[in-house]
Amino acid sequence: MSLLSRLRCITVDVTGTLIAYKGVLGDYYCMAAKSAEMPCPDYKRVHEGFKLAYTEMAKKYPCFGFAAKMPNIVWWKTCVRDSFVRAGYEYDEETFEKIFRRIYAFFGSSAPYSVFPDSQPFLRWAREKGLKWDFGVFSGLEGVEKPNPRIYEIALERAGSIAAEETLHVGDSLRKDYVPARSVGMNALLLDRFKTPDAEEWRKSGAIVLPDLEAVRELLSSEKSASTF
Numbered sequence: 001m002s003l004l005s006r007l008r009c010i011t012v013d014v015t016g017t018l019i020a021y022k023g024v025l026g027d028y029y030c031m032a033a034k035s036a037e038m039p040c041p042d043y044k045r046v047h048e049g050f051k052l053a054y055t056e057m058a059k060k061y062p063c064f065g066f067a068a069k070m071p072n073i074v075w076w077k078t079c080v081r082d083s084f085v086r087a088g089y090e091y092d093e094e095t096f097e098k099i100f101r102r103i104y105a106f107f108g109s110s111a112p113y114s115v116f117p118d119s120q121p122f123l124r125w126a127r128e129k130g131l132k133w134d135f136g137v138f139s140g141l142e143g144v145e146k147p148n149p150r151i152y153e154i155a156l157e158r159a160g161s162i163a164a165e166e167t168l169h170v171g172d173s174l175r176k177d178y179v180p181a182r183s184v185g186m187n188a189l190l191l192d193r194f195k196t197p198d199a200e201e202w203r204k205s206g207a208i209v210l211p212d213l214e215a216v217r218e219l220l221s222s223e224k225s226a227s228t229f
Protein backbone atom coordinates (compact mmCIF):
# COMPACT_ATOMS: atom_id res chain seq x y z
CA MET A 1 0.00 0.00 0.00
CA SER A 2 1.32 3.46 -0.82
CA LEU A 3 1.47 6.14 1.82
CA LEU A 4 -0.36 8.40 -0.60
CA SER A 5 -3.50 6.34 -0.26
CA ARG A 6 -3.81 7.12 3.42
CA LEU A 7 -2.89 10.81 3.21
CA ARG A 8 -5.39 13.64 2.88
CA CYS A 9 -3.23 16.63 3.60
CA ILE A 10 0.33 17.82 3.21
CA THR A 11 2.02 20.67 5.03
CA VAL A 12 5.25 22.07 3.64
CA ASP A 13 7.86 24.30 5.24
CA VAL A 14 8.70 27.33 3.08
CA THR A 15 12.32 28.50 3.46
CA GLY A 16 14.75 25.77 2.47
CA THR A 17 11.96 23.48 1.28
CA LEU A 18 9.92 25.43 -1.30
CA ILE A 19 12.06 28.53 -1.71
CA ALA A 20 15.62 29.66 -1.05
CA TYR A 21 17.30 32.98 -0.47
CA LYS A 22 19.27 34.21 -3.46
CA GLY A 23 22.68 35.74 -2.98
CA VAL A 24 24.05 36.84 0.38
CA LEU A 25 22.76 39.32 2.92
CA GLY A 26 25.78 41.57 2.34
CA ASP A 27 24.71 42.18 -1.27
CA TYR A 28 21.39 43.66 -0.16
CA TYR A 29 22.83 45.67 2.71
CA CYS A 30 25.54 47.00 0.42
CA MET A 31 23.07 47.99 -2.28
CA ALA A 32 20.90 49.76 0.31
CA ALA A 33 23.84 51.62 1.85
CA LYS A 34 25.00 52.75 -1.59
CA SER A 35 21.53 54.01 -2.44
CA ALA A 36 21.90 56.36 0.56
CA GLU A 37 25.34 57.37 -0.72
CA MET A 38 27.13 55.42 1.98
CA PRO A 39 30.06 53.07 1.43
CA CYS A 40 29.38 49.38 1.15
CA PRO A 41 29.61 47.76 4.62
CA ASP A 42 31.87 44.77 5.25
CA TYR A 43 29.97 41.66 4.16
CA LYS A 44 31.25 39.35 6.85
CA ARG A 45 30.70 41.76 9.71
CA VAL A 46 27.21 42.64 8.53
CA HIS A 47 26.30 38.97 8.23
CA GLU A 48 27.63 38.19 11.72
CA GLY A 49 25.89 41.30 13.07
CA PHE A 50 22.62 40.21 11.51
CA LYS A 51 22.80 36.71 12.97
CA LEU A 52 23.32 38.10 16.47
CA ALA A 53 20.69 40.83 16.08
CA TYR A 54 18.12 38.39 14.69
CA THR A 55 18.70 35.84 17.44
CA GLU A 56 18.32 38.48 20.10
CA MET A 57 15.15 39.94 18.55
CA ALA A 58 13.62 36.47 18.21
CA LYS A 59 14.31 35.87 21.88
CA LYS A 60 13.10 39.27 23.10
CA TYR A 61 10.14 39.60 20.74
CA PRO A 62 9.18 36.13 19.52
CA CYS A 63 6.93 35.59 16.51
CA PHE A 64 8.07 38.91 15.04
CA GLY A 65 6.71 40.89 17.96
CA PHE A 66 3.29 39.25 18.18
CA ALA A 67 2.85 39.35 21.99
CA ALA A 68 4.38 42.82 22.28
CA LYS A 69 2.01 44.00 19.51
CA MET A 70 5.05 45.34 17.72
CA PRO A 71 4.31 46.09 14.06
CA ASN A 72 6.31 43.95 11.64
CA ILE A 73 8.13 46.95 10.22
CA VAL A 74 9.26 48.07 13.68
CA TRP A 75 10.55 44.57 14.49
CA TRP A 76 12.63 44.53 11.32
CA LYS A 77 13.76 48.12 11.71
CA THR A 78 15.12 47.32 15.18
CA CYS A 79 16.77 44.17 13.87
CA VAL A 80 18.38 45.87 10.85
CA ARG A 81 19.61 48.84 12.90
CA ASP A 82 21.15 46.49 15.45
CA SER A 83 22.76 44.43 12.65
CA PHE A 84 24.55 47.53 11.38
CA VAL A 85 25.50 48.67 14.87
CA ARG A 86 26.98 45.28 15.73
CA ALA A 87 28.92 45.40 12.46
CA GLY A 88 30.29 48.81 13.45
CA TYR A 89 28.07 51.11 11.35
CA GLU A 90 25.96 53.82 12.89
CA TYR A 91 24.04 56.17 10.63
CA ASP A 92 22.13 59.34 11.38
CA GLU A 93 18.35 58.94 11.52
CA GLU A 94 17.67 60.19 8.00
CA THR A 95 20.34 58.02 6.39
CA PHE A 96 19.28 54.93 8.31
CA GLU A 97 15.66 55.53 7.33
CA LYS A 98 16.66 55.54 3.65
CA ILE A 99 18.78 52.41 4.00
CA PHE A 100 16.15 50.57 5.99
CA ARG A 101 13.27 51.44 3.62
CA ARG A 102 15.29 50.01 0.78
CA ILE A 103 16.08 46.78 2.63
CA TYR A 104 12.53 46.35 3.89
CA ALA A 105 11.00 46.89 0.46
CA PHE A 106 13.48 44.54 -1.12
CA PHE A 107 12.84 41.64 1.25
CA GLY A 108 9.11 42.25 0.92
CA SER A 109 9.41 41.68 -2.83
CA SER A 110 10.10 38.44 -4.63
CA ALA A 111 13.57 39.60 -5.75
CA PRO A 112 15.76 37.94 -3.08
CA TYR A 113 14.02 34.56 -3.23
CA SER A 114 14.04 31.78 -5.74
CA VAL A 115 11.56 28.94 -5.97
CA PHE A 116 13.14 25.48 -6.23
CA PRO A 117 12.30 24.02 -9.67
CA ASP A 118 10.48 21.02 -8.17
CA SER A 119 8.23 23.06 -5.83
CA GLN A 120 5.41 23.98 -8.19
CA PRO A 121 5.27 20.58 -9.94
CA PHE A 122 5.13 18.91 -6.52
CA LEU A 123 2.29 21.07 -5.21
CA ARG A 124 0.38 20.65 -8.47
CA TRP A 125 0.82 16.88 -8.28
CA ALA A 126 -0.35 16.88 -4.63
CA ARG A 127 -3.48 18.78 -5.59
CA GLU A 128 -4.22 16.37 -8.44
CA LYS A 129 -3.92 13.54 -5.95
CA GLY A 130 -6.51 15.22 -3.76
CA LEU A 131 -4.14 16.31 -1.01
CA LYS A 132 -5.04 19.52 0.76
CA TRP A 133 -2.26 22.09 1.15
CA ASP A 134 -3.78 25.42 0.18
CA PHE A 135 -3.66 27.18 3.53
CA GLY A 136 -0.91 29.00 5.40
CA VAL A 137 0.12 29.32 9.03
CA PHE A 138 2.30 32.31 9.88
CA SER A 139 4.03 32.70 13.21
CA GLY A 140 3.70 36.50 13.12
CA LEU A 141 -0.09 36.12 12.88
CA GLU A 142 -0.55 33.17 15.24
CA GLY A 143 1.81 34.19 18.03
CA VAL A 144 3.34 30.72 18.00
CA GLU A 145 6.46 29.65 16.14
CA LYS A 146 8.47 26.55 15.39
CA PRO A 147 9.60 24.39 17.09
CA ASN A 148 6.50 24.79 19.31
CA PRO A 149 4.27 21.81 18.34
CA ARG A 150 1.25 24.10 18.76
CA ILE A 151 1.95 25.55 15.31
CA TYR A 152 1.37 22.06 13.86
CA GLU A 153 -1.88 21.70 15.79
CA ILE A 154 -2.96 25.04 14.34
CA ALA A 155 -2.14 23.72 10.86
CA LEU A 156 -4.30 20.66 11.51
CA GLU A 157 -7.17 22.87 12.72
CA ARG A 158 -6.77 24.97 9.59
CA ALA A 159 -6.90 21.86 7.42
CA GLY A 160 -10.38 21.04 8.73
CA SER A 161 -11.43 17.62 9.91
CA ILE A 162 -8.26 15.84 8.89
CA ALA A 163 -6.46 13.62 11.39
CA ALA A 164 -2.76 14.04 12.16
CA GLU A 165 -2.08 10.53 10.79
CA GLU A 166 -3.59 11.58 7.46
CA THR A 167 -1.13 14.45 7.17
CA LEU A 168 2.49 14.57 6.04
CA HIS A 169 4.82 17.40 6.93
CA VAL A 170 7.84 18.06 4.74
CA GLY A 171 10.60 20.34 6.02
CA ASP A 172 14.34 20.83 6.27
CA SER A 173 14.99 20.96 10.01
CA LEU A 174 15.00 18.07 12.47
CA ARG A 175 14.34 20.39 15.41
CA LYS A 176 11.81 22.74 13.82
CA ASP A 177 10.02 20.44 11.39
CA TYR A 178 10.46 16.75 12.01
CA VAL A 179 10.40 16.46 15.81
CA PRO A 180 7.42 18.75 16.53
CA ALA A 181 5.34 17.42 13.59
CA ARG A 182 5.90 13.84 14.78
CA SER A 183 5.04 14.84 18.35
CA VAL A 184 1.50 15.77 17.34
CA GLY A 185 1.10 12.51 15.38
CA MET A 186 1.77 13.71 11.85
CA ASN A 187 3.89 11.77 9.38
CA ALA A 188 7.04 13.69 8.57
CA LEU A 189 10.11 13.61 6.41
CA LEU A 190 13.07 15.86 5.79
CA LEU A 191 14.69 17.24 2.65
CA ASP A 192 18.44 17.52 2.46
CA ARG A 193 18.71 19.78 -0.58
CA PHE A 194 22.19 21.06 0.22
CA LYS A 195 23.85 17.89 1.46
CA THR A 196 24.27 19.13 5.00
CA PRO A 197 26.49 17.09 7.34
CA ASP A 198 23.55 17.18 9.82
CA ALA A 199 21.60 14.76 7.62
CA GLU A 200 23.51 11.83 9.08
CA GLU A 201 22.24 12.71 12.54
CA TRP A 202 18.71 13.16 11.14
CA ARG A 203 18.80 9.62 9.77
CA LYS A 204 20.14 8.29 13.05
CA SER A 205 17.16 9.84 14.84
CA GLY A 206 14.94 7.76 12.58
CA ALA A 207 13.90 10.43 10.10
CA ILE A 208 13.41 9.65 6.43
CA VAL A 209 15.69 12.01 4.53
CA LEU A 210 15.27 12.64 0.80
CA PRO A 211 17.19 14.87 -1.64
CA ASP A 212 14.24 16.80 -3.11
CA LEU A 213 10.48 16.97 -3.65
CA GLU A 214 10.74 14.80 -6.74
CA ALA A 215 11.99 12.00 -4.47
CA VAL A 216 9.12 12.68 -2.06
CA ARG A 217 6.66 12.20 -4.89
CA GLU A 218 8.29 8.91 -5.87
CA LEU A 219 8.32 7.60 -2.32
CA LEU A 220 4.70 8.53 -1.65
CA SER A 221 3.55 6.79 -4.83
CA SER A 222 5.60 3.66 -4.30
CA GLU A 223 3.62 0.61 -3.28
CA LYS A 224 5.65 -0.11 -0.18
CA SER A 225 5.77 3.41 1.24
CA ALA A 226 2.95 2.96 3.78
CA SER A 227 5.21 0.73 5.83
CA THR A 228 8.19 3.12 5.76
CA PHE A 229 6.48 5.56 8.12
Ligand SMILES: [Mg+2]
Pocket residue numbers: 013014015016017171172173
Ligand atom coordinates in the same frame (compact mmCIF):
# COMPACT_ATOMS: atom_id res chain seq x y z
MG1 LIG B 1 12.97 25.65 6.58
